[in-house]
Amino acid sequence: MNRPPALLWFAVxxxxxxxxxxxxxLLDLVGGVALVLLALPLLLxxxxxxxxxxLQSRMVTCPACGTASVKGVERCPACGISMPVGSTASASANDAVPASDVTIDVTAQEVNSDS
Incomplete structure (x- = not known):
């Protein structure tokens, strides 16, 4: 490799x-670069x-299936139900439906394969 001579390092x-x-x-330049390298991740x-x-403030949740979509759409992209007009309507619609109406109850049954 081409290494810079020791005289160059001594001059710096x-x-x-x-x-x-x-x-x-040179010190101001090094300090500025260090400041940018430290502040840039915090800024980003x-x-x-x-x-x-x-982005969260511009989203609305479907009261039927729970799919999130952008405010202003007329129908849910997943289930096709009409979306509520107001931004607070989705939260009140989720509270109005009992959880037992939108959940599926699964029961385990033993199956005999002797036949």
């Missing part, structure tokens, strides 16, 4: 240690969280 070290204008510019995380909350 001198620029960092000596209080010259070039050394200060915050923007992702805000985007997730905006």
């Amino acid at each position: 070290l001198l620029l960092l240690l000596l209080p010259t204008a070039a050394g200060r510019v 995380t915050g923007l992702g969280w805000i985007g997730w909350k905006v």
